[in-house]
Amino acid sequence: MPMLNFRVASPAHVVDLNRVAGLAYINEEAGHIAIGAMTRQRDIETSDLVARRLPLLAAAIRLVGHRQTRNRGTIGGSLAHLDPSAELPAVAVAFDAEIQVRNQDGGRSLRMADFAKGPLTTALTSDELITELRFRPWSEGHGHAFVEFARRHGDFAVASAATLILISNGRVENISLTLGGVGPVPIRVLAAEKILRNAEPTLARIAEAANCCANLEALQDPLYPAWYRQKLAVTLTRRALEKALPR
Amino acid sequence: MLSVTVNGRRHERTVESRISLADFLRHDLGLTGTHLGCEHGVCGACTVLVGGRTARACLMLAVQSDGQDVSTVEGLASDGALNALQQSFWDQHGLQCGFCTPGVLMTLTELLRENAAPTEAQVRDALSGHLCRCTGYHNIVVAAMDAAERLRGK
């Protein structure tokens, strides 16, 4: 809508999905939580199921806009728009979520890596609609953290870090580390994950993993130069990891 | 063609698809209490309730409100008497130019309905979607806390 108001976009037709029944739900299914594309961000925020099984999503969604925009904003809308600094795409990448997409001919399923093509650019064709997102929950007791840097509460994040971590016998059994707002699409920092996987999550290793982010190719804009985002990436990664670990 | 209930009253109108809910309320229905400050959902001056939930009227097309229940600031007072929230704002000097105020009142209406005893932090969190250039927010928070107390004490 802001784009229409600014006259930056002047579509010939606008299709309102608000009345399409059956696209808003949060269901536990075998192996994943299925969230309908039209599920309001506010409903995700207040969902017990999400709080229990996808606590990273519950943490991140509180930072999306303000309650007045979360009341109507949807998870599908955020994913389809794919703003580089948006929290929900970053969380979707963190979970390696699956995106169910449909058109008149049928449907397909896309992994986030294939879905997110570039800033504000998805793999959706002009006749496709996101219908559902599938998140595979991590085992109970996993650590999670979502940290972001924004000028004001509710602003677009300049950069964010999302982490999921599973510790077993004092070692990192599994880890997911995602940076939002740094690159044109959310980035899974595999190099950082490698440093920590199967290792003891000491402060030194955490710092080493965080430092991996220093040279990631970062967005440049008039307010925030690339080097600033790179610095944020290192600090936010470190903070997210420290926060996610059991005390 | 659009049929919408605003502050309990049903209206049927024909509107151009591109007209925002804010412009519709203001110019078609003459309810000018809902204000426009930015037209991109950031300032909060256009906040109304749609289906009982706060929404930015500048980010909704009027036609999207078809069949819905909309509440604006004009619906808060009854029989000419200010409600408790409005009364608190008056007593606690919670407004200066008044331009951001209607949106703030709608958000606080939602908050106090959900939570009769919000903490100051919760009030500030709910208000984070509103920009005020005049007050520095302090008295807005004081008025909100005062209203909560007033409503609890009823």
Add this chain to the structure above:
Amino acid sequence: MRIVGTRARRIEDPALLRGAGRYADDIELPGLAHAAFVRSPHAHALIRSIDSAAARAMPEVVAVLTAKDLEKHLTRLRMPLGFPSASLPDHITPFVLTPREACFVGEAVAMVIAESRQVAEDAAAAVSVDCEPLPAVVNCVAALDPKGPPVRQEAPSNVLTRFNIGYGDCARAFGGAAHVFKETLSQHRGGAHPIEGRGVVARYEAGEDRMTVWSSTQMAHDLWIMLADLLGMAEDRIRVAAPDVGGGFGAKFLVYPEEIAVPAAARLLGRPVKWIEDRLEHFLASIQERDQYWDMELAVDSQARILGLRGRLAVVGVQQVRDAAKRGKLKIALVASDASQNSLDKITGLLEARRVPLVHAFSAAELGEVAGREAVAVVGVTDAGLAAGIKEVVF
């Protein structure tokens, strides 16, 4: 009746709390038409021609007006200087609509009037402006370079005026200082951004030759005087009202071209006209708190007591000096003791009305020395610290 010590509630609050306030955009009139401005996308450009045929042909478009169209209906096209001063040139103020040269991104070049704001904006996008972009300078320090591009072709220099202000023996203070510190400081420009932008509604009643203007303004009286002047109407045929105003913060403490263009259009078209500024226009076309670049030196004694301060401040444009007085930023004015009666008439009344302290202790020649000119009738000081120092020495 004692008020002090009591809790006094404001009388305007109940209406505002009910949503019954009446801000500029809330004003509805029968037959109201809506204006949108075509604004320059260039920081500096010559306007060769404006083709509005396509816009005028669109349904629900009432008119497209340019400087040429308005000129016939105004006593002059150029805005008057808000605060007349002997040291400020008055021939480089902006125009009601700029006829030839656009000098900033957002400067209004043409005005579209239509049945709705939406249609007016559609039509504004259809107005074709043939312009030749010119070199632009957008930093005030860069603008000081005499070899750089002119901001305005008609101004002989980008520097409209210089002031040297000081007191005491600075050279001696620095000569005898234990330490001298240098610093370069800059403060970027800022916008006022009241939550309600600017807005004007004008209604002309031809039968009675009466003009009513509602403007979201902080200076209704100045607007009134300028409308009388530019529309060529007697003051008692014009009424200017500031309705409920959603904040100003200085941005509405000025008479703007739009506030003249809209009433002129209303009179010319025989319909009431409304223009409401949107947030983008406020960023582009409302005045801003200026860029400042300070090049300063501080002299201190061995106990770090300040002995002297000297330096240079570059401030954007004469507009600011004019604004300084109008926005109450002029802290003190030194008026030449031997200034002509004509100069005094132009200045002292206004300064007194604005409660600016006046110093009559120096001759025009002495003030001229201070300002780096031959003779100067008035020097204004905006810096509070310097003004305080002057007061101490002089009064």
